[in-house]
Amino acid sequence: MAKSMTGTMDAGKTGRAEKIYSRRGSLGVLYRKEMSDHIRGRRFLIILLLVAVTTAAGIYGAATGMKDALESDSNFVFLKLFTTGGASMPSYVSFMALIGPFVGLMLGFDAINSERSNGTLGRLLAQPIYRDNVIIGKFLAGTALIAILVTAGSVLTGAAGFLTTGFLPTGEELARVLVYIVYTILYICFWLALAIMFSVFCRHAATSALSSIAMWVVFAVFMSLVAGFIANLAYPMRNEYEQAANMLSNYNCQLFINRLSPYYLYTEAVSTILNPAVRAVNPVTVSQMIGAISGYLPFDQSLMLVWPNLAGLAALTLLVFMISYIKFMRQEIRGN
Amino acid sequence: MIRISGLTKRYGEKTAVDHLTLDVRRGEVFGLLGPNGAGKTTTILMLLGLTEPAEGSATIDGIDCTRDAMKTKRITGYLPDNVGFYPDMTGRENLMFTGMLNGLSREESARRIDALLEKVGMTEAADKKTAAYSRGMKQRLGIADVLMKDPKVIIMDEPTLGLDPEGMKEFLHLIRQLAVEDGRTILISSHQLYQIQQVCDRVGIFVEGKMIACGKIEELGRQLVMENHYALEVEASPMDDRFLGFITGLEGVRDVSGEGARMLIHSDRDLRKDVTAFLGTNGYELLLLRQKGGDLDEIYSSYFAQAELEAEKHGKEHDRDHGRRKNRKS
Numbered sequence: 134m135a136k137s138m139t140g141t142m143d144a145g146k147t148g149r150a151e152k153i154y155s156r157r158g159s160l161g162v163l164y165r166k167e168m169s170d171h172i173r174g175r176r177f178l179i180i181l182l183l184v185a186v187t188t189a190a191g192i193y194g195a196a197t198g199m200k201d202a203l204e205s206d207s208n209f210v211f212l213k214l215f216t217t218g219g220a221s222m223p224s225y226v227s228f229m230a231l232i233g234p235f236v237g238l239m240l241g242f243d244a245i246n247s248e249r250s251n252g253t254l255g256r257l258l259a260q261p262i263y264r265d266n267v268i269i270g271k272f273l274a275g276t277a278l279i280a281i282l283v284t285a286g287s288v289l290t291g292a293a294g295f296l297t298t299g300f301l302p303t304g305e306e307l308a309r310v311l312v313y314i315v316y317t318i319l320y321i322c323f324w325l326a327l328a329i330m331f332s333v334f335c336r337h338a339a340t341s342a343l344s345s346i347a348m349w350v351v352f353a354v355f356m357s358l359v360a361g362f363i364a365n366l367a368y369p370m371r372n373e374y375e376q377a378a379n380m381l382s383n384y385n386c387q388l389f390i391n392r393l394s395p396y397y398l399y400t401e402a403v404s405t406i407l408n409p410a411v412r413a414v415n416p417v418t419v420s421q422m423i424g425a426i427s428g429y430l431p432f433d434q435s436l437m438l439v440w441p442n443l444a445g446l447a448a449l450t451l452l453v454f455m456i457s458y459i460k461f462m463r464q465e466i467r468g469n
Numbered sequence: 470m471i472r473i474s475g476l477t478k479r480y481g482e483k484t485a486v487d488h489l490t491l492d493v494r495r496g497e498v499f500g501l502l503g504p505n506g507a508g509k510t511t512t513i514l515m516l517l518g519l520t521e522p523a524e525g526s527a528t529i530d531g532i533d534c535t536r537d538a539m540k541t542k543r544i545t546g547y548l549p550d551n552v553g554f555y556p557d558m559t560g561r562e563n564l565m566f567t568g569m570l571n572g573l574s575r576e577e578s579a580r581r582i583d584a585l586l587e588k589v590g591m592t593e594a595a596d597k598k599t600a601a602y603s604r605g606m607k608q609r610l611g612i613a614d615v616l617m618k619d620p621k622v623i624i625m626d627e628p629t630l631g632l633d634p635e636g637m638k639e640f641l642h643l644i645r646q647l648a649v650e651d652g653r654t655i656l657i658s659s660h661q662l663y664q665i666q667q668v669c670d671r672v673g674i675f676v677e678g679k680m681i682a683c684g685k686i687e688e689l690g691r692q693l694v695m696e697n698h699y700a701l702e703v704e705a706s707p708m709d710d711r712f713l714g715f716i717t718g719l720e721g722v723r724d725v726s727g728e729g730a731r732m733l734i735h736s737d738r739d740l741r742k743d744v745t746a747f748l749g750t751n752g753y754e755l756l757l758l759r760q761k762g763g764d765l766d767e768i769y770s771s772y773f774a775q776a777e778l779e780a781e782k783h784g785k786e787h788d789r790d791h792g793r794r795k796n797r798k799s
Binding site: 257 | 514520540542546551553554555567569570572
């Protein structure tokens with residue numbers, strides 16, 4: 134009796150183990166296939182070129198602007214490599230904030246709809262795999278690639294700066310750059326998730342590419358204009374009286390709307406984390422400033438300031454991914 | 470092997486598959502025939518667990534297709550219509566990917582790939598990227614792909630579409646081989662009759678989500694004859710008005726039409742005896758006499774004509790409904 138019971142229990146256990154294995158196994162296979170697809174595709178060359186140009190431009194910008202930057206403040210030289218731009222050349226950080234999204238978009242904009250138009254989706258889903266593994270595998274492969282690219286770009290920038298200036302980075306600077314890398318990966322992952330979402334909703338790769346680029350333009354350019362417009366409508370500042378009464382509300386309103394945009398969230402976070410002189414991300418009144426001693430914020434305090442931005446970015450990414458996930462799970466699988 | 474009972478699928482108001490009941494036996498080649506939009510693909514997707522039925526159930530080898538889709542997909546191979554491959558990968562790599570997804574080891578996959586490529590005659594093109602493949606090559610690679618998991622059941626959706634005659638012949642030969650030599654159960658959906666006729670043990674005629682006839686091809690022919698659909702093709706010399714008058718005067722003739730030098734007579738009964746007797750006694754020369762019916766084309770068009778009539782009626786009602794709704798809106 135006891136023997137037979139252990140027997141069935143074992144069978145149950147192996148059954149479950151097999152199930153878990155098959156789930157992980159197929160996810161692994163899908164992940165590896167996506168990865169090799171990306172790397173061997175021609176598109177990857179363009180992405181590499183994009184990242185290389187960004188890095189080179191960033192290094193060039195830092196090299197030309199460094200002298201002026203050091204004259205005004207000669208602390209945290211290593212971080213300045215990332216944040217300093219020349220007269221005509223933006224810094225590595227602002228370059229990444231603008232160009233980075235394209236990497237995510239290019240990796241994701243045809244994730245699902247190309248499977249559909251190639252006629253591979255039906256064939257793929259007829260294999261003994263869970264449907265969600267397909268979209269998760271695509272997202273993970275894209276994320277891994279983004280992580281590699283961003284890390285490589287940042288390390289290159291750091292190394293170039295190290296070679297030209299001869300300053301060794303301190304532990305704190307390294308930690309700050311590490312946090313910057315994590316933020317950048319998450320930021321680009323948001324765009325990857327967004328592109329994948331469009332690829333689930335749009336039948337044609339061209340439509341989804343255009344839609345995701347449109348979103349990029351909206352967030353990077355129009356959002357701040359719209360924020361200013363709405364803030365001025367809600368809290369007008371036409372005369373001195375209104376200015377005095379509404380200034381803070383106006384600014385807060387603008388900030389609130391801007392922070393809905395991942396572009397703003399990201400730039401706010403990285404400019405804080407890479408610049409220890411930034412002491413606050415919200416408006417500070419004169420009375421709050423009284424008695425404050427000018428100085429650098431320690432690493433953990435900088436991190437505290439931008440912690441909500443990380444949460445916000447992660448939440449946005451997750452939200453967008455969940456929408457595409459749910460839509461993909463419920464979508465009909467037709468030949469085309 | 471495949472057992473479908475009361476399977477129903479609705480898209481909004483439209484019923485794509487309407488209480489379909491069907492049994493496909495082990496080792497059988499079953500043809501699911503019907504015009505485009507009859508619900509064939511929907512049925513297949515339900516068999517694969519890729520879309521959920523509103524009512525009814527389907528099992529493959531006793532396993533429920535909706536609840537245990539993972540298990541049924543392990544033993545079922547599916548060749549979708551317009552099968553595609555990852556264009557940047559070679560044929561061999563595409564098959565390897567399928568093998569790995571089915572939990573095969575790399576070595577085992579490689580072994581099967583070699584054997585299957587040989588079987589479908591794709592060994593030479595296997596290391597080219599599939600972007601360069603022709604339709605026929607994709608189809609053959611598709612079969613190899615389906616066989617990677619060594620399935621008990623193979624489901625093919627419009628497999629003969631866009632194949633040239635030579636490719637078609639090879640393809641049908643391959644299907645026959647799969648059923649007879651390997652004992653696999655095969656379900657083929659198609660709207661092309663002749664190809665299906667050549668390989669299927671049984672066919673089901675599927676219109677507007679309903680199975681309106683099912684059985685062996687000869688049985689369907691007999692069924693048709695029993696419903697008193699006779700079609701006689703006659704050619705005699707001379708084809709004069711007297712002969713025509715005789716034919717139209719015969720009892721049970723419903724329709725007479727000319728097809729070049731020949732005459733096609735639709736009737737409720739077998740006319741051959743009367744016609745030959747008339748021709749013999751009146752000095753005509755009989756050049757051709759052929760009782761049509763029993764071939765799939767006949768069956769198909771006959772059933773489809775019925776179904777289309779019904780569909781037309783239905784469509785008119787639908788239009789009226791639609792119009793009413795529109796009016797209400799405005």
